[in-house]
Amino acid sequence: MAVTRDGIPVRCWCWPGNTADQKLIRQVKDDMRDWTLSKIVWVTGRGFSSERNRRYLRQGDHQYIIGEKLRSGSAEVKAALSRQGRYQDVAGNMRIKEVRISDTERFVICHNPEAAERDAHMREQLIAQLNELIDGTDSLSEFKRGELRGKIAGKPGRNRYLRTTPAGKLRIDTAKAEAEAEAEENLDGKYLLRCSDPHLSAEDIALGNKQLLEVERGWRDMKQIIDLRPVYHRLEERTLTSQNIPA
Template identity: 45%
Template sequence: MDMTVIKQVKQDLIGWKLGRVISVMDRGFSSEENLRILQQAGGHYIVGEKMRSGKAAVEEALNRRGRYQQVRENLHIKEIIVGDGEARQRYVLVYNPSEAERQRKEREKLLESLKEELEGLRQLPNEAHHKATCRLRSHPSYGKYLRQLKDGTLRIDKQAVREAEKYDGKYLIRTSDDTLSAEDVALGYKQLVDIEQAFRTLKSTLELRPMYHRLEDRIRAHVLLSWLALLLVRIVEIRTHESWPKVRDECERLMLGHFSSKNGDLYQRTELTAKQALFLAALGLEPPPKILGIHPRT
C-alpha cells in the first residue's frame, strides 16, 4: 500500500491533539516503512501479518508451541515474542473455531467440485484436454490445490490441502505497544475486522459499490457512507444485544402480501414475530402499518 496514505493520516491527526494514537491496520498496510512512520512521535500500531509471507519471524511465531487462551466466544489467543533487543517483535495468534469450521466446509465443497472437473477432463480429446488443463492450473481457487505429474496428468495436491488446513480460522497480529494486553490487541484488531465486514455489508446488502476509487471525492464519500453504515449496525447491535446478521435475518422474515381480486388490491404485512417486536421496541421504532394500501376497482 502507498505510504503516502499513512503519511497523510498522520498529518491529519496532528490537529486533533491526541495524547496517544494506536493505528490498527490490515495486512495491506503492514510494510516496514509504514510501520516506522506510524511509530514516529511515539505512535503505535496493531497490524495483521500475512501468514504465508515467508518471513522468518512470522514462521517462528506460527510454529511456536503453546496453549490458546479463550477470551471470548470463538476468540482464542496466544501471545508470542520473537527475537531480542531491537529485533524483538510481539505477536498475537488468534484462532476462531467457528471460522475454522466455515473455511473447512468451503474447502471441502471446492475440492468436491475440483474432483468433478478432473473427472470431466479425462473425457476430453487432445486439444480440448490441453486447454482445460491450462484453465484449471491457472484457476485462482482450483490451481493452488493441483499438482501436475510428469505425464501431464493433474492430481489434487494433498500436501497443499494439509498446508491450508493449518491456517483455518487463524490470523496473526503484530503490535508495537507492550502496554496492551494480548486480549486488548486481539479485540482491537477485531474492531477492524468488524469495520471490513461493514464494508462488505454495504457493498452486498445495500449494493453500494463505488466505480472509481482513484477520485478523491468518491473515496471520501465511500468512507463516509461506510462509516455511517457501521454506526447504524453498531447502534442496532448495542440496543438489541444481538449480532447484526441475526437482527437482519429475523427482520427479513417480515413480508408484504399483495392480495388481488375482482374488487381491488390489498397490501398487508405479515404478523410480527415476538423477536421482531422486541427488536423494533429496542430501537424505538414503530411497527409498519398492518395495512399499507387498499385500491378498489371501479
C-alpha cells in the first residue's frame, strides 16, 4: 500500500500468496517511478531487512525505514542495544533513542512501556498455563505423560519452559524461565529501526514506522474482530488490483 505522509492511501497492490519479497519490491518500485514523486520513503517490516533488499530500495535516490530483528544476534543489533543514552518522549506512549553505530545508516530504538508490561505478562501467563497443564501428571501413566509431552511440544511458547526428569516426570524449567526473563527484560516493549535517510528526525522515523504498524493492525482487526476471512481467488481476472478496479 502506498500512502501519503499523513497516512492517506493512494494506491495498493496484491499478489499470489507465494510471491517472493524481492519480486514485489521491484514491481512496486517500477510502478511508482511513473508518478515522478519528489521523495519516496519505503517502510517495511523485518522480513525485508536483507542487505540485497536495502540496496535495491535505495536506488533512484529513495530512502527506507526498516524494522530490525532484536533477537537476530547481529553485531549491529548488539551494538545498538548496548549504547547508552536518554530516551525522548514522542507521540502517544512511545519513547525513542537514536544511536550511532554506522556512518551510512541510522538506528532508532523505540520503547513502549505498556508493551513492555504486556511482554512480561505474556511470559508469566505462558508459565502459569504450562503449570496448569502438567499439574497432577505424576499420577498418569508413562504413555499418557508422553502423549501430553507431545502435545506441548507443538506449542513452542510453552515447550521452551518444559523439562522432563530422568524418571519421565514433567516439570517447569525454572532455571531457564528465570534466565530468559532476565535476558528478555532488556528487550521488552522495544523494537529497532534502521533508516537510510540522513534528513528525517528520529521522531519522524519512529512515526513513519508506526504507520506500518497501524496498517497491519487494521488487517488484524478485519480478520479477528470484524471476522472477515480471506477470500481465495484462483482466476487472475477475478483478483481486484489497483490496475483493474473500475473507476
